[in-house]
Amino acid sequence: MxxxxxxxxxxxxxxxxxxxxxxxxxxxxxxxxxxxxxxxxxxxxxxxxxxxxxxxxxxxxxxxxxxxxxxxxxxxGDLQQGLLALLMDARVGPALAAVIAAPAEPWTLERLAEVSRMSRASFARHFAELSPATPMDVVTALRMDLAARLLRETPRSIEQIGEACGYTSRAAFGQAFKRVHGTSPAAFRRQAG
Incomplete structure (x- = not known):
């Protein structure tokens, strides 16, 4: 042991x-x-x-x-729900892989369903079977995970990081980041040292 x-x-x-x-x-x-x-x-x-x-x-x-x-x-097969279960699923996995590959794209429920070759309703229903979070909540979480990593590891400006994560304005990015991480991007960067 x-x-x-x-x-x-x-x-x-x-x-x-x-x-x-x-x-x-x-x-x-x-x-x-x-x-x-x-x-x-x-x-x-x-x-x-x-x-x-x-x-x-x-x-x-x-x-x-x-x-x-x-x-x-x-x-x-011990992961029945959550992010890893979603990524392993043959139906919704392609959509999440696409978000991870291109987080700056303007993702909507319709686009996610399209990537997965499913109807919007079928995609949402199947997604709900695998995750308590909504598809757009997961998109936001993936983007905010990337944002935190970029803030810690790169000298890019907050605006550039927001754009890389799919946000067209610093304000919208800041609000989303604070909602997920509990602090502003600038404060997060300072705390990360």
Whole structure:
């Protein structure tokens, strides 16, 4: 058994809400988990040694472990609702993939349904079976996740980031950002350092 904590930060709330509260993977006797076993073995070894760079190795292996756990949950079909369930769904997944690929596009329910080759009503009904959020709420959440990342990692202006996330005015972007993150884009950038 290996215990630890993943700290993703509040800007990754969309991903965290997509995961179950408790994840328990049983790997005994399953050859398809050989990579996971090897990763855990290496993490255990690094945590017991006082080798230079050990903390960096553990941090990177932890990211890989998190990815493998999410992949395993997806493979096992344990994600019945939320963002990952939507992305895995053959009917609505293409629409969300399109939003992720082009967040600045003027997405509407009609366009999302069109990308998924469904009627607007069928798309909305099927979406509701997989997510408590509306399609447009998910579009906004994806855009705001991107906005938070751009504010933290790039020197782009707030207007440029708003445009990259599909907003034509700084005011509209600021209102949406504050509604999701609880603070203005400028304050978020200052807090992120």
């Amino acid at each position: 290996l215990c630890g904590t993943f700290e993703l930060g509040r800007h990754h709330a969309l991903l965290l809400r997509a995961l179950p509260e408790v994840v328990h993977l049983r790997t005994r006797g399953r050859d398809d988990y050989a990579g996971l076993h090897a990763l855990l073995h290496t993490m255990r070894h690094e945590s017991q040694q006082a080798s230079p760079g050990g903390d960096a190795v553990i941090a990177h292996l932890s990211a890989a472990l998190f990815t493998l756990v999410v992949r395993t949950l997806m493979d096992q």
